[in-house]
Amino acid sequence: MAITSHDVARLAGVSQPTVSRALRGDERVSAATREKVRQAARALDYVPSEAGRTLSTRATRRVGVIVTDLTNPFYPHVVAPLHDELSSLGYRMMLITERSDEAVAQETLLDQSMDGVVLATATTDSRLPAQLERRGMPHVFLNRDTGRAGDVASVVDNEGGGRLVARELVALGHRRVAGVFGAANTTTGRERELGFRLALAEAGVGLPAERVVRGAFEYDTGYRALSTLLDVREAPTAVFCGNDVVAIGVLNAALAAGVRVPEELTVVGFDDLPMAAWEVFRLTTVRHDLRELSRQAARLLVRRIAGDTGAEGRRVVLPTEFVPRATHARVP
Template identity: 40%
Template sequence: MSFALKRREESVSKDDILAQRRPVTIKDVARLAGVSPKTVSNVVNNRPVVKPATRQRVLDAIRALDYHPSALARGMVTRSRRLIGLVLADITNPAYPEMVEGVASLARQAGFMVMLCNTGRDPDEEQRYVHLLIEQRVDGVIIASSRMDSQAAEMLTSAGIKVVLFNRHPQQYSVSFVGVDNEGGGYLATRHLLDLGHRRIAFIRGTRGASTSIEREQGYRRALAEYGIEPDPELIGWGDYHPEVARTAADLLLRMKNRPTAVFAANDVMALSVIDAATSLGLRVPEDLAVMGFDDIAIASHRLIGLSTIHGDLGQLSREATTLLLEAINGNLTEPVRKILPVYLVVRRTCGAQRLTAIHE
């Protein structure tokens, strides 16, 4: 195949370029195809803005020069850093590894690196990360922090950074959101305990203001209402999605004179703290106390624990969030998208059942 280009009274051919004995660049492809480097970038990134004939000419030049665009080279032309930020509230949360792997795997396939931001549940640290992400000119951010507010999301988007929220969303700012059916899961968990005959069911909330905690409590209240039960404020505690805080809340609940016969914790980490508190008080699980969690983290299925819980596919959730973010970065999303994935109830030992069942919503 022969190529020739007349530009500024200078001709260039495939042989001329290859004779330079250096790596082929995007500018070489552009010179041979008779287009700008931006057009080559649009073709490489499969953007639908190039005329078919021009696209074919660029593809022919790429093949002729055996050009292999790197992520760095693409970034230099498109002004993209090929960098995604992932903001986590607490890296020690056992639910996060599956989520991080899902994001990193898809990002890697798309030629992006992931910048991990562990805020440690510190609001000031979260604000510092927001400014850092803007300074680093990341292409997009996935936020999985329960404390991140609408102002933080607005700051990022105002800086031209695409944002997707992971299983939590701000109440006053519209950005893309991917989550599980938290309200439905809260309902399933509480309804199961009610169906087992429990009437004094405690609920341990997560972080104050976190949409996940609010929605799971809404499901808890809906199930109680169906049974004609008015929620007892004394049976609702704060666990902050933290094992030590939840341990204190559980201890207070279980020391009550008229203690609950069942506890639904807004996540599995807190549910494990409930079991720990019950054991220290001489209470048997499930004989004296039924315990229900949410998330279905890996340790929940351990035979020595057998935690009844609500399963949400965090791996699938992370893949959905990453796909949405990549679509937004590539200009394929013009409006915020909201995706809710279903959950199901997993009945194990801590609620008194001796078998494993799954009830799909």
């Protein structure tokens, strides 16, 4: 016969509701009683029923993480620490990997099966955040958001990072610069481009349309972009890429085209993924704390689940720093 919470209650000498509250860590139960209940549960090898707990508390202790681009090497580096932080806060993580927000929006997984959602690949035109809001589903943005006022998010100082790159390139004497930016409907793409453009303009350096390419944050975007940039009337001496994955695509295309990096072409990325430091790349890039980005998102969501909807602490913006390696040099 299966051990029940009533058996634990009899052994501990308390009521069954007290067992349920004690095993949830409810602070209305004294520390001594909580410990007595835990000892009784261990003695009986009792495992609380998650289904029963959900019915009694209306909490599943599950969080959904929506990623629509798992092929991008960026996301494993934020999903793993997100999982660890949620686990430390008492939540289980469910990874949802539909190809689009529209597909996710139709999933019954979001109907009372989880307590909150982390949106890791949101776009500025995404309809899912509004749908979650209407359902009363707590949610936060990780890495990028919709760009609307009120988004609860853990993000990076993308504009500041773009400015860092532009100033470094100008200091190295580059005037014919190019940008391979992210998609126009992503805040990371927009903000990194904006910071880059603003700092170039302050230095009197232009960024003409023929030296700008936009696309998905993926290897192929960078690889294809370089041939386009090399065909313009005045080919660039430096390329700022929307992320490290795009930059690695540019590096490979340069190798295939016989363009020497950094002697003939400076290439700079963004994010400082672990692979950026590999000896085969030694990519000059912009660094931010990937693990802290995820940890902050987890903490923000747990506060939202607990009912904290105050304006203070709704947005965490992590700083950036320029990381010089082997793919940048003074203008040839």
